[in-house]
Structure formats: C-alpha cells, structure tokens
Amino acid sequence: MAFAFVDGALDRAEHLRNDPDALAALWPRASLLFLDDDGRALADARQGRFAPPAAALAAVDPAQAMFLGLHAGQGWFALPSAALAAEAPARIDLRTAAAAWPALEATAYAQARAVLHWRARHRHCGACGHALAFSRAGWLGHCARCDLEHYPRTDPAVIVAVSDGERLLLGRQAGWPPRRWSVLAGFVEPGETLEQTVAREVFEESGVRVRTSRYLASQPWPFPSSLMLGFEADAEPDPPVVSDELEAARWFGRDEIGAALRGESGDDGPLLSPGISISHWLIEDWWNRASRGS
Structure with missing residues (x-):
C-alpha cells in the first residue's frame, strides 16, 4: 500500500504469548x-531505532516487555x-x-505505540477499580x-x-495548518454498520447526502488506537454547510486536486494530507479514477 503502517507487518505469533520459555x-x-510517555521512540543520533548498550539492556x-511478534525468526518486543x-x-x-524508517520498523512502532498506550491507561479494572495483573506477554489484563x-x-x-x-x-x-484539507472521517457508533456511519x-460534518458507499482499504492509525476504514462514496451535489466539527467544507474539482497532488497549488490552493496517511491515498485514488473517466 502507498501509506504507512501496513507493509512489513510482523507475524503476531499469538500462540507464543502463553509460552514463556519460547x-x-x-x-x-x-x-x-x-x-x-508521549509515544515517542528512543532513537540514535541519526534518528534511527535506538540500540541500548549491552550493560543497560542486561538490566x-x-x-515488562510486550511481545509484538516475529520477523524472520527474530522476536520483537516493546517496552x-x-x-x-x-x-x-x-x-x-x-x-x-513513518517517513524515515524502513517499513518493518515503522509498522512495528505503530503497533507498539498502540499497545503501550493501552497498557499505560488501563492499569485498573474499569468495573471495580482493582489493579490489573498482565499476562500473555502483555496482551491480557486480569x-x-x-x-x-x-x-x-x-x-x-x-x-x-466523497464525490458527486x-x-x-x-x-x-480549525486547528490544522493554513490551507490544509482532507477527506471526511468519523468514528463508528454502537449498533451502526460501516455504511451507515x-x-x-x-x-x-457537511450536510452532503451520501447515496452509496464502497469499502476500499484500511490503515492502523495509532493516535492513539484507531483503525481507519477507507471508503469511496457517491453523493448528491449538495452545497456543503459549516458544522460544529469542521471549520469549512467544500467541493474541489479534478484540476484543483491534481495540482495539489503535484505540489502546484500556489499560494491559494489546498494542501493535502501527508503521504503516510490513507486520506492522501484516497484522494489520489479518486483523482486517478476521475482522470480516467471511471
């Protein structure tokens, strides 16, 4: 895929989580x-993955480690x-x-960030408040x-x-950098199908009425623990309206999107989502199909 946190995924080797000897x-x-605590990884002076000194590692x-999985027989752990x-x-x-590391390391980092965020914020039982004991290589709190x-x-x-x-x-x-635009997104509510969402x-978010939608692809998005489910949707050509969730919403033509993808928007055109995100891929996919007339 042309977005981050998908390629190079580890073999989760779930069967090893209950095998302390292995x-x-x-x-x-x-x-x-x-x-x-902020989800940043320790890095070396060149911003690569940090390899601790042997003495520090021995201690x-x-x-305390969460087992992430295997790659070529080597175990990966997060702490x-x-x-x-x-x-x-x-x-x-x-x-x-995501932009600088090899895909294997960046994808493992995304997994590590999500599971360590969960561990740090679920130290006590949500039902009775008692402290949890973790097992299965960190994946189960009891x-x-x-x-x-x-x-x-x-x-x-x-x-x-969404296209008309x-x-x-x-x-x-409102909090985005000036001229930044992206496709629309939102969380699934209990009892909803994805299409209903x-x-x-x-x-x-926009007052635009969707007629039909189709699933395309997904991306783990550990900020802190989402799974982005990418869709394309056919919609009525309704004029967008400002909502409580968005500062602005508007329709963009094929030429405007093409210029933005090529970095030729000028001082007034849109800046699109970074290339590591599925949002950028969805925009590029729409433009490619629109350019082919499909």
Missing part, C-alpha cells in the same frame, strides 16, 4: 522498541522507556518515523477481584472520499 529464548537477540526486566536505565541520543515521533479480563481495544473509524461524480468533497478543522458522518 519468549525467553527469543529475548537475547530480540529487536526492541522503547517508547516514552531490563523481560517481564516503556522507563524500563531502560540509559539515555538515548534522541527521540522520534511516529509520523516522522482483575483478581471481579475476574474480568481486559484486552487492547481498537476504535474503528470511517474515512471517506465530478468533484471531491474535502473539509478542514459513512452516511451519518458525512451529513453531520
């Missing part, structure tokens, strides 16, 4: 990712940076790493008081390239 055997030559407790008694030369955020089990959660959200047949609908939020979110 995990211990992987540990001596494991690839490790250390993340701070790390493997029991909070507090588990390491050593300073790294730098720290790198996930968006920067409450000894009420016997509930807690697993990492993912929040599904739709992201939609000639134009593409884009919106912008597409129609509801597009109408709520």
Whole structure:
C-alpha cells in the first residue's frame, strides 16, 4: 500500500504469548522498541531505532516487555522507556518515523505505540477499580477481584472520499495548518454498520447526502488506537454547510486536486494530507479514477 503502517507487518505469533520459555529464548537477540510517555521512540543520533548498550539492556526486566511478534525468526518486543536505565541520543515521533524508517520498523512502532498506550491507561479494572495483573506477554489484563479480563481495544473509524461524480468533497478543522484539507472521517457508533456511519458522518460534518458507499482499504492509525476504514462514496451535489466539527467544507474539482497532488497549488490552493496517511491515498485514488473517466 502507498501509506504507512501496513507493509512489513510482523507475524503476531499469538500462540507464543502463553509460552514463556519460547519468549525467553527469543529475548537475547530480540529487536526492541522503547517508547516514552508521549509515544515517542528512543532513537540514535541519526534518528534511527535506538540500540541500548549491552550493560543497560542486561538490566531490563523481560517481564515488562510486550511481545509484538516475529520477523524472520527474530522476536520483537516493546517496552516503556522507563524500563531502560540509559539515555538515548534522541527521540522520534511516529509520523516522522513513518517517513524515515524502513517499513518493518515503522509498522512495528505503530503497533507498539498502540499497545503501550493501552497498557499505560488501563492499569485498573474499569468495573471495580482493582489493579490489573498482565499476562500473555502483555496482551491480557486480569482483575483478581471481579475476574474480568481486559484486552487492547481498537476504535474503528470511517474515512471517506466523497464525490458527486465530478468533484471531491474535502473539509478542514480549525486547528490544522493554513490551507490544509482532507477527506471526511468519523468514528463508528454502537449498533451502526460501516455504511451507515459513512452516511451519518458525512451529513453531520457537511450536510452532503451520501447515496452509496464502497469499502476500499484500511490503515492502523495509532493516535492513539484507531483503525481507519477507507471508503469511496457517491453523493448528491449538495452545497456543503459549516458544522460544529469542521471549520469549512467544500467541493474541489479534478484540476484543483491534481495540482495539489503535484505540489502546484500556489499560494491559494489546498494542501493535502501527508503521504503516510490513507486520506492522501484516497484522494489520489479518486483523482486517478476521475482522470480516467471511471
């Protein structure tokens, strides 16, 4: 795929999560990712993945690590940076790493960020408040008081390239950089189908009525724990209206989108979502099809 956090995914090797001997055997030559409380990874002076000194690594407790999976027989683990008694030369955020790191490392980092965020914010049972004990290589939190089990959660959200047949609908939020525009998106609510979410979110954010929608692709989006479900939608040519969620929404023609994709928008044209995101891919996919007349 032409967006981040998809290519190079690890073999999750779920069957090893209950096998402490197998995990211990992987540990001596494991690839490790250390993340701070803000979700940034420890990095070397060139912004690459940080390899701790042997002495510092020897003091790390493997029991604190979350097992991410396997690649070519090598285990990958994620730990909070507090588990390491050593300073790294730098720290790198996930968006920067997505553009700079190899796909394998960036995709593993995305997984690590999501699961460590869950662990940091689910230390107690949501039903009774008792402290959780974690097992299965970090993937299961168990409450000894009420016997509930807690697993990492993912929040599904739709992201939609909406077209009236000639134009593409884009919106912008108030906090975005000037001239930044993107396709519309929103979270799935309980009891909804994905298609219902597409129609509801597009109408709520822009007043545009969706006729039909089709699923295209998905992207993990660990900011902090979403799964973006990419759709294209056919809609009525309704004039967009400003909503509480967007600062502006408007239709863009094929030539405007093409210029933006080529970086030729000038001082007044739109700036599109970064290339690491499925939103950029959806825009580019729409433009390619519109240019072919399909």
